[in-house]
Amino acid sequence: MSEPExxxxxxxRQAEGKAMSIVASEAERVALSERFGLVRIDRLEAEIELHRKDRRVTASGTLSADFVQSCAVSAEDLPVSIDEDLLFRFVPPHSGYEPEEEIEIDAEDCDEIEYEGTHFDVGEAVAQSLALAIDPFATGPEADETRRKAGISDEASSGPFAALAALKKPD
Known part of the structure; x- marks a missing residue:
C-alpha cells in the first residue's frame, strides 16, 4: 500500500483532548488533486478535535477547501468552495460486530475507520472526507450549450414519456 498523500x-495513547490544525502543503494538494481527478486544489484545511474512550477515538471538526474541477459535460473549469462538518471515529479492528451481522445506523452514528497498532491517520480521513464532498456530476454555465451542440436534448423531450408525446395527434 502506498503512503497517503x-x-x-x-x-x-496521546489522542485525548488533542486539537489539530491540518493545512495541506502544495505538494500534498497536487497529489490529492491527481488522486481525485481535480484540476487543482488551491486550499485544504481542517480543524479537528480528538476525544478518546479506551481504544476508540472520536474526531470532530471542520473541513474547508477551495478547488477547481472539470464540468461533467463541457469540461470547463469550475471553482468550488466547501465547508463541511467532520465527524468520524477511529476504532481497532473487529470492534464489536461480525462481518455478516446487520448493523442499524442512525443520524447520531458516524463513520468508523479501523486502525491497527497504536497509530491512526487523521490526514487520510480528512482526504477521504474531501473526496466525499466532491460532486462528480457538477455542471457549469456552458453545460446546456454543450449538450445542445452535441444533439443531446433536455429531459422533457428525451425522458420516459417522449415516445408517448410523439404519438399524440395534434388537435
Missing amino acids: LSRPVDV
Whole structure:
C-alpha cells in the first residue's frame, strides 16, 4: 500500500483532548488533486478535535477547501468552495460486530475507520472526507450549450414519456 498523500498520524495513547490544525502543503494538494481527478486544489484545511474512550477515538471538526474541477459535460473549469462538518471515529479492528451481522445506523452514528497498532491517520480521513464532498456530476454555465451542440436534448423531450408525446395527434 502506498503512503497517503495527506498523512497526519496520531498515537492513540496521546489522542485525548488533542486539537489539530491540518493545512495541506502544495505538494500534498497536487497529489490529492491527481488522486481525485481535480484540476487543482488551491486550499485544504481542517480543524479537528480528538476525544478518546479506551481504544476508540472520536474526531470532530471542520473541513474547508477551495478547488477547481472539470464540468461533467463541457469540461470547463469550475471553482468550488466547501465547508463541511467532520465527524468520524477511529476504532481497532473487529470492534464489536461480525462481518455478516446487520448493523442499524442512525443520524447520531458516524463513520468508523479501523486502525491497527497504536497509530491512526487523521490526514487520510480528512482526504477521504474531501473526496466525499466532491460532486462528480457538477455542471457549469456552458453545460446546456454543450449538450445542445452535441444533439443531446433536455429531459422533457428525451425522458420516459417522449415516445408517448410523439404519438399524440395534434388537435
